[in-house]
Amino acid sequence: MRLSRTRRALLIVANLAAIAFLVLPLLPVVLGALQSEKAIQSDLRSLLPRQPTLANFELILSGGALRGPIFDQVSYLPKSVERFPAAFMNSVAVAASVSLLTLLFGAFSAYTVARLRLAWTRALLSLSVASRLVPLIVLMVPLYVLFRRYGLLNSLTGVVVAEIGFLLPYAVLILVPYFAALPAELEDAARIDGCTRFGAFLRIVLPLATPGLAACATIMFILSWHELLIPLIVVSRPEAMTIPVVLAGLVSDYFVFFTLMMAICLLGLLPTLLLVLLLQKYVVRGLVAGALKG
Amino acid sequence: MRRRLARVRGREPTAGALAVVLNLPSGLCLLLILAWPVLYAGWLSLHDVSLRNLRTGELPFAGLANYARLFGDEIFWLTLRNTCVFVGISVALEVVLALAVALVIDDDRVGLSRVTRVLLLVPWGVPPVVNGLLWAFIFNTQFGYLNRALLALGAIAEPINWLGHPTRAMGAVITAYVWRTTPFNILLYHAGLRGIPRDYYEAAEVDGASAWQRFCHVTLPLLRPIIAVSLILRTTFGFMVFDEIFAITQGGPGNATWVAAWYTYRAAFQPPFNVGLGAASAWVMALVLAVAGIAYARLIGRHVT
Numbered sequence: 001m002r003l004s005r006t007r008r009a010l011l012i013v014a015n016l017a018a019i020a021f022l023v024l025p026l027l028p029v030v031l032g033a034l035q036s037e038k039a040i041q042s043d044l045r046s047l048l049p050r051q052p053t054l055a056n057f058e059l060i061l062s063g064g065a066l067r068g069p070i071f072d073q074v075s076y077l078p079k080s081v082e083r084f085p086a087a088f089m090n091s092v093a094v095a096a097s098v099s100l101l102t103l104l105f106g107a108f109s110a111y112t113v114a115r116l117r118l119a120w121t122r123a124l125l126s127l128s129v130a131s132r133l134v135p136l137i138v139l140m141v142p143l144y145v146l147f148r149r150y151g152l153l154n155s156l157t158g159v160v161v162a163e164i165g166f167l168l169p170y171a172v173l174i175l176v177p178y179f180a181a182l183p184a185e186l187e188d189a190a191r192i193d194g195c196t197r198f199g200a201f202l203r204i205v206l207p208l209a210t211p212g213l214a215a216c217a218t219i220m221f222i223l224s225w226h227e228l229l230i231p232l233i234v235v236s237r238p239e240a241m242t243i244p245v246v247l248a249g250l251v252s253d254y255f256v257f258f259t260l261m262m263a264i265c266l267l268g269l270l271p272t273l274l275l276v277l278l279l280q281k282y283v284v285r286g287l288v289a290g291a292l293k294g
Numbered sequence: 295m296r297r298r299l300a301r302v303r304g305r306e307p308t309a310g311a312l313a314v315v316l317n318l319p320s321g322l323c324l325l326l327i328l329a330w331p332v333l334y335a336g337w338l339s340l341h342d343v344s345l346r347n348l349r350t351g352e353l354p355f356a357g358l359a360n361y362a363r364l365f366g367d368e369i370f371w372l373t374l375r376n377t378c379v380f381v382g383i384s385v386a387l388e389v390v391l392a393l394a395v396a397l398v399i400d401d402d403r404v405g406l407s408r409v410t411r412v413l414l415l416v417p418w419g420v421p422p423v424v425n426g427l428l429w430a431f432i433f434n435t436q437f438g439y440l441n442r443a444l445l446a447l448g449a450i451a452e453p454i455n456w457l458g459h460p461t462r463a464m465g466a467v468i469t470a471y472v473w474r475t476t477p478f479n480i481l482l483y484h485a486g487l488r489g490i491p492r493d494y495y496e497a498a499e500v501d502g503a504s505a506w507q508r509f510c511h512v513t514l515p516l517l518r519p520i521i522a523v524s525l526i527l528r529t530t531f532g533f534m535v536f537d538e539i540f541a542i543t544q545g546g547p548g549n550a551t552w553v554a555a556w557y558t559y560r561a562a563f564q565p566p567f568n569v570g571l572g573a574a575s576a577w578v579m580a581l582v583l584a585v586a587g588i589a590y591a592r593l594i595g596r597h598v599t
Contacts, residue, residue: 165327276419
C-alpha cells in the first residue's frame with residue numbers, strides 16, 4: 001500500500017495528537033510540583049513556573065523536617081507530608097508481598113489448568129474469568145466485617161490478604177496462556193529422563209515461562225501499588241497507611257496546597273510509571289494475554 | 295535404569311493428585327477471600343448491621359428491610375442513572391478513541407508512531423487516585439491548568455467553575471477516567487490489528503476498495519471479537535469506578551456524580567455506617583454485573599478452545 005502525501009501528513013498530525021493525549025495531562029503535575037503555593041496563586045494566567053523550586057520534594061522526602069524558604073509563612077502542613085516516607089515503605093512491602101504470593105499461587109494453578117488439562121482444572125479458567133468481574137466494593141463490605149472480627153483491620157497483613165483474594169484470579173488468567181504455549185515435548189523428554197511431574201514443572205516449565213512470570217509479577221506489583229479502596233477501608237491507623245491512602249487524605253486538604261499535592265502525586269506515581277516504561281515489553285504482552293487468551 | 299524410573303514413578307502422585315495439591319493455595323484463597331465474603335455479603339444484606347450491632351456482635355435478622363430502604367431511596371435511583379450515563383459515555387469514548395489511536399500507530403511508516411507505542415501505557419501506569427487528584431488540579435477554578443490555558447489563549451474572559459456544575463462535573467470525572475483507561479483498549483486493538491494479514495488489505499485495494507471501505511469490510515469484522523471482549527471488560531470496570539469519583543468530586547456537586555461504588559461506600563463506610571444497606575446495594579450491583587460476566591466468560595471460553 002502506498003500513502004499519498006496528504007494522507008501521510010494527516011496521519012502524522014493524528015499521531016502527534018495521540019502523543020499529546022497520552023502525556024499532556026501529566027504536565028500540570030510536574031509544573032505544579034516545581035512551584036511554591038504563593039507563586040501559583042499570584043499569577044492565574046501563567047503556565048510555566050517563574051521561579052522553579054525543589055523545596056516541595058525536599059519537604060516530603062524528609063517527612064516534613066526540611067522546610068525550605070517557601071514554607072516560611074506556612075503554619076499548617078498537611079498530615080500527608082510527614083506520613084509519606086513510612087507510607088512509601090508500606091506500599092513497597094504490600095506490593096512486593098502481593099506480587100510474590102499471587103505469582104506463586106497463580107503459577108501453581110495456571111500450570112494445572114494449562115498442562116495437566118483435567119476437566120475440573122480447565123473449569124478453573126472460567127471460574128477465574130468470573131471472579132475477575134466481582135466488583136471490589138462488593139468484596140469490601142463483608143471483608144470489613146470479617147476482618148473486624150478476626151483482628152485484621154489496621155494491619156498490612158489484612159491489606160495483603162484482601163489484595164491477594166482480589167488479584168489472584170487475574171494472575172491465573174495472565175499466566176495460563178504462557179504455560180499453554182510451551183511445547184509438550186520438552187516436558188515429556190524430562191519425564192522420560194526420570195523427572196517427576198512436579199520436577200518437570202520446576203525445572204522445565206517455570207524457567208521457560210520466565211517472560212510470563214515477569215509480566216505477571218510486574219502487573220501484580222503495579223495493581224497493588226495503585227490499590228486505594230482496600231487499604232482505605234482496612235486501615236485507619238497512620239502507621240499502616242499505603243501511598244494511595246495518604247494521597248486520599250489530601251482530598252479534604254487540596255484547596256490549600258495544590259503544589260505540595262502535585263509533588264506528592266509525582267513521587268507516588270513515579271515507581272509504577274518507571275516500571276511500566278522499563279518493563280513495557282512484558283507488561284504489554286501480559287495485559288493482552290490476560291484479556292484475550294485467558 | 296528402568297527400575298530406577300519405575301521407583302520414581304511409583305512414588306510420584308497422579309496428575310489428579312498433583313493438581314489438587316497445586317490448587318490448594320489458590321483454592322483456599324479464593325474460597326476464603328472471595329467466595330465466602332461474597333455470599334456473606336448476601337447474608338449481611340438481610341440483617342441489621344450497624345456499627346453498634348457490630349460492637350455487640352449481635353446482628354438481628356431484618357428480612358428485606360435493607361432492600362426496601364434501598365429501592366425507596368431517591369438517591370439510589372439517581373445513582374443508577376448516573377452510573378449508566380458514566381458507563382455509557384466512557385465506554386463509547388474508550389472504544390472510539392482507542393480504535394483511532396490503534397489505527398494510526400498500526401502503520402510503522404507514520405512518523406513517531408514508535409514513540410506513541412512506547413508512551414502508550416503512561417496513563418495506565420498512573421495510580422487511579424493520583425489520576426483523580428491530578429485532574430482535580432487541572433479542573434480547579436482558580437489555579438487549574440485548564441482555566442489557565444484557556445485564559446492565556448484568550449478563549450475565555452472569566453475562569454469557568456468546572457466542578458461546581460452538575461453536567462460539567464460529570465464530564466470532568468469521565469474525562470479523567472477515560473484518559474487512564476483508554477490505553478488498555480488501544481493495546482488490545484493494536485494486538486488485534488497486528489493479527490490481520492496485510493494481504494487482506496492489499497487484496498481489497500486491488501479490488502478498488504477505498505480506505506473507508508477497507509476499514510468497514512476488512513478491519514472491523516476481523517476486530518469484532520476483540521471489540522466485544524473490550525466492551526464487556528470496560529463496561530464492568532466502568533461500573534466499579536471509585537478512585538476518580540473519590541478524588542475529584544466526592545459525588546458532588548449535590549449528588550450529581552454519585553455512582554454505584556460510591557453509593558455502597560457512603561452507605562457502609564461513612565456515617566451513619568449502615569453496613570447492611572451497603573451490602574444490599576453491593577449485591578444489586580453484583581447481580582447487574584453477573585449478567586455481563588456470564589456473557590464475557592462465554593465469549594472468552596470460545597477463544598481458548
